[in-house]
Amino acid sequence: MKARLGFLLGPPLLWLVVIYLGSIAVLLVSSFWTVNGFTGEVVPTFTLDNYATIFTDPLYGTVALRTLLVALGVTLIDAVVAFPMALYMAKVARPSRRALYLVAVTTPLWASYLVKAYAWRILVEPGGPIAAATGGYTPGFGLPATIMTLAYLWLPYMIIPVYAGFDRVPDSLFEASYDLGASTWRTIRNVAFPLVFPAIVAGSIFTFALSFGDYIAVGIVGGKTQLLANLIYGQLVTANNQPLAAALSVIPLVAVVLYLLAVRRTGALENV
Amino acid sequence: MSHQPAIRLTQLTKQFGSVSAVDHLDLEIDAGEFFSMLGPSGSGKTTVLRCIAGFEQPTSGTIELFGQDMTGKPAAARPVNTVFQDYALFPHMSVVDNVAYGLRVRGVGRAERRRKAMDALATVRLEGFADRRPAQLSGGQRQRVALARATVVQPKALLLDEPLGALDLKLRQQMQVELKQLQHELGIAFVFVTHDQDEALTLSDRIAVFNNGRIEQLGTPRELYEHPASRFVADFVGTSNLFDREHARAVLGREGEFSIRPEKLVVHTAPDAAAGAPSATGTIVESVYAGSSTRRVVDLDSGLRISVLESNDRTHRVELDRGTRVHVSWNEEDLRKLDSTGPETAENADVPHSSGVQERQDS
Amino acid sequence: MSHQPAIRLTQLTKQFGSVSAVDHLDLEIDAGEFFSMLGPSGSGKTTVLRCIAGFEQPTSGTIELFGQDMTGKPAAARPVNTVFQDYALFPHMSVVDNVAYGLRVRGVGRAERRRKAMDALATVRLEGFADRRPAQLSGGQRQRVALARATVVQPKALLLDEPLGALDLKLRQQMQVELKQLQHELGIAFVFVTHDQDEALTLSDRIAVFNNGRIEQLGTPRELYEHPASRFVADFVGTSNLFDREHARAVLGREGEFSIRPEKLVVHTAPDAAAGAPSATGTIVESVYAGSSTRRVVDLDSGLRISVLESNDRTHRVELDRGTRVHVSWNEEDLRKLDSTGPETAENADVPHSSGVQERQDS
């Protein structure tokens, strides 16, 4: 028993703990180091300077907050859009069509992320399709376009768990609600929504985490906006300040871990 | 009780694709009666109930509730409530919130609806469980919460789809008693779906026996049991010894198909004890002790295998071993002549066929 | 049959955390007997069975099969097989492959194992279904495949955990008969778990009544039913009228706790009919017609509510309405004195208490 458990658990744990957590640890350790300003060599002497920089320079706070709002905004939009779609797929569409719809919402995941982001660039540009369709109105490049694009990119990651969530709600609960005199709206609000909430949370893990770490899409449609990952990338690649980049990485790291811990109780992790 | 029925179905038909789940059904259920729908799986009981509740729209025909045509009205607008087989309790709400839900959607204030819900919980003796989640309750308790939830909104009729199907025997018997009591107290019609004939017999004022989307027979438990209109009913409601034309001629000396209930037969070892009543001779094949009764399987000399049910009452009876020669007697008036119109779908389940039980596809 | 029992459990104990699912249990089951374990939910029946099969390791105690100590041996090494409640048929294999599986793991050649599997299918009359998938079978058919699969490897005992629990009434009765027949044919011990007392009574050679991880009483169906050792057994096996000390003194004129079965009581309207036997007067509260029998609920003048079971046999009885004054009589020898040692967990389920049924936690 023990031996078999060890055999099963050993390799994955070794991989995840040694390779993954080990690397994260290396990253965290390096966030306490500094860099030789001239040669760009990392100097492994302990210092809290990087953290001091992050906490004192208002730039980082501002950008972190902006990133948090973007991630939350994207999550909210995806939840709002995915909810009726998943409801339709699970409870309105004919059962024989469900697989078809699932394929339909999953397929866009295979088109390259970059190409899709670029397509959004074309969509929102002045004179682009959105402007053409709305008679000239378009959000243009900037924060709204970034949020829209990210929401688009991660939408399937929200629809799928919410669909699975609806699928697990027995039809009889809807019927019971109507039977007791509730309207459809009321039933959706008081019965359906609370029951698929854990599934929404599961989806939000993706939308939140992926948005929090994005630096490419924002470069394509964000106009002059920058997000936290742009700063990290900038410090790492442009400024060659690996320790500061590592220290900055701690912000999304903590944000995501806190988020995961918060949603863990809903059982959402298993629905990912 | 006014003359107007609580529920009136007229030529109700429901088709699923090419399947007629319900087939031109006419039915009236009176206010205050305990009405059961009994029948084999797939015979359309649930479909009828769901049409009454408003979860299904009939293909044709009308549904009247208390004199008002309700065909096409949504479930929320109908003065009837349903107790679901799987209870359909809202898992994310506490017990009391579940019960109060119907009041909440009607806009009853928080305090009042809690009070009323607590009262309803009291009637099913679950006051102490108000703040639990459904998942923390046993099957029987959930059943009672479902009852409280459906009755707190004071429906004019209650629809119950195999509400006891998921419970085990003891609990089921207990809940049967409680259901019957509740119906007495509320004084409203209960429309009760089951495929357990014992349950239907003991609880109901009237029973409709369904078969293939139609009502095969409608009547009181006694009418159904004592005067089954067809072989199907004779067989489905209780167990019967069936005499086909040949055996009827040989054993009973009469023309046609007949049935007789096992408890109407008596087994004697001495021929004279059977004197004065018609009788036949045979051999005991098996005696099955069942506590309050003993079932004896007898192979008649004519080749028919029959079953006799003896009450283990205070009369002392002799032990009858396998192979004992016996006389089986009956009263002429307990024989029932069958119109053999009904299709033969149920089988005489508890009498082992000498030639092996035939294969059946239903479950 | 040798003197050696098929299965011997000695001081078997199984704890799950702090819960003692099985508590110092001693039990011997003989080869060739149909042995049932009966008891309420959570009383440890399944756990005992799983310990015998080897799916659970006991916390303490030993398991001997046919004289060999098997404690700690894996399931695969034990000469017993299991029929699971959910059948546990391999969904990706055809019926015949399911049945042949036990032979396949033993390295039996393809042709031979197919032949043996087909033979086993023939004994459960499913030859024609060999190439179907389990999903294409009805519940009863699956049950039989499970039986064939467990028996094809010629186990020395068969363990069955509520094998009929998922079937509906009619099918269940049919399968009971088939199970009993199969056991006769194979001549091996069947250890049968159920919480349906009727099933246990009609099928078993001996029954163990479980309560809280212990055996409350062990005996033949007749012993259990007619001589229940405790209030718990009296109540759990069949229904009983219970007389506590007070009522025993008032009604029976005797000291101690007593029980009597409803079918041992007789109701008369005329006092003289009850002459010669002890009797008590009371009022009919309810008469429940149940087809082959009628249950009468009587409130005795002493305040006790009792239940009387009348067979609807060919004797003609008068109709007794609610409120009719009656005399209830019995034979002294049908009274059972109870050692009131057993814990009181089950209740007299089908007699409505005048003061309302108490809340119960089990399901």
Place this chain on the structure above:
Amino acid sequence: SGTGTSAGATGSVPSIPMAKKLGANEGQLNIIVWAGYAEDGTNDPKVDWVTPFQQNTGCQVNAKVAGTSDEMVQLMRTGDYDGVSASGDATLRLVYGGQVAPVNTKLVPNYATVSSFLKDKAWNSVGGQMYGIPHGWGANVLMYNTDVVKPAPDSWSAVFDDAAAHAGKVTAYDSPIYIADAALYLKAHDPSLGIKDPYSLTQKQLDAAVSLLKKQKASIGEYWSDYTKAVQSFESGSSVVGTSWQVIANLLDSDKKVHVATTVPKEGSTGWSDTWMISSKAKHPNCMYQWMNWITSPKVNAQVAEWFGEAPAQTKACEETTDPNFCTTYHATDAAYAAQIHYWTTPQTKCVDGSGDNCTPYSEWVTKWQEIKG
């Protein structure tokens, strides 16, 4: 990282030996290139100067395309590469970091005919020692939509002090090095700051440039970092004026959707000059030398310049271009034009113009740039 070099904060150049003569080719070559500098026909079968090189030398080329100068520096630090096509804003970092070795120009015959105004410059040599072979160059011109921006601007004020006229439609290059554009403008318009070289800024001068850029940001529609984005931006009308490259203007001309013009404003302009450098840890130095000679040979240099859209460093390349006017369009041999350009170079504490030790280093520029974008 972690392997110490002799380079200290003093700014001395690590002593790295220079190749004396060539040996046998190693059969492999790992280089870091700008997109379009090492075409092997996979993108367009007609555009291929890698395959002939491989056939001639037996050196199998593995080209890693870098997106920015900073990425190049980053990649060079891994020591996995033999060489790089570094722009001026990366070269000194590589030299002082000890990542590249001095180049023996005698071993690169085509060096002789490289434009003289590209030799021995601050961005490719230290103390008269060449650290690379010049490859091509271009100016960061001012481009504007001629239908919208009237009259034609002749000053960078179009994107700085007068940017508000086209608020939301001004574009700028998305890199810390763009601070130099602001400094160049301030050099002309705010003499009190005393800016002499846009890459040698004191703290005060840097702050002035940064505040100018912060002000500019209000009018910016988007910053551009890749030229597909820049072309689209102008084509869709998102941008009408801003810093740009000649190649972008050419692309816009070919699409004919919008009309643009470019100019080197009166303040002059920044620009880039790319240099092939050889890694100090090169595993295939001979192949790298072969490559440096190949890529600056007249025909190949012409091909690269036309494909990429820049002025070739090789003077003889002008005879090989398919477009006879190519060198004129790109002012390839126009020393006067070239003189207006302040080529990208890496800002250092030790001022790159030699004016002192109180300049702001590039890392500071990065932080400031992030702060500007906010």
Place this chain on the structure above:
Amino acid sequence: MKLLSTPARIVVSLCMAIGLVILYVPLALIVLNSFNSSRTFSFPPPGFTLEWWVDAFHSRGAADALATSVIAGLCAAAIALVLGTMAAFAVQRFRFFGRQSINFLVVLPITLPGIITGIALASTFTALGPLGVTLGMATVIIGHATFCIVIVYNNVQARLRRMGTSLEEASGDLGGSGWQTFLWVTLPQVRGALAAGVLLAFALSFDEIVVTTFTAGPAVQTLPIWIFQNLFRPNQAPVVNVVAAVLTILAIIPVWISQRLAGDSVTSRV
């Protein structure tokens, strides 16, 4: 029964329709632009051309990158398959201390932003340079496998949970050894979940760019990296569009297969 009232059904259907339109408009635009004669996808297209499609089919760069991505994806998915399945079995079939934390550990790599995973792995690999570790295909595969484990893990775990233990017990009861039970009973049961997991893991690896950016050495160019490098070059961007369009259309095949394989509802866990 119709579970929603007619107005609600109309609203929800409308949302679905709009949602699908939103999902597909950008994809349509990609396809449209693959015929756009403008190199920079100018909208509306000034003209149409098949030039890019011809170029794409002759683009060895795209073909090589595709091959690299397929190899990386297959290897990463294979590693994820083995490790994810092992972890899922351990968690579903054994009780042990810290069992609850496994979920957390497994899900972490996919939820932490790719840039963190990328930097962390890259720093570690580079630090291990002296031991002979160089960035290349192997490091890309390691990076991808790390965040793909969760996909297989969740799929298999859900399947095992729904399957229960009784089939395995039945096999043991009939005399099957541990391996026989695994090969003949468990594996056929989880096969669908495994296949679906592998496909999704492959898909994830196939489109990954951030972690790849940091972990790929000089010689490794996956398709997203190729796209990244070429999309920003007007000469090449249209060809990229063609590649993306082709991929989207071809993707329907694996998506459909995974749908079929995983069977019931849980199928489509991401």
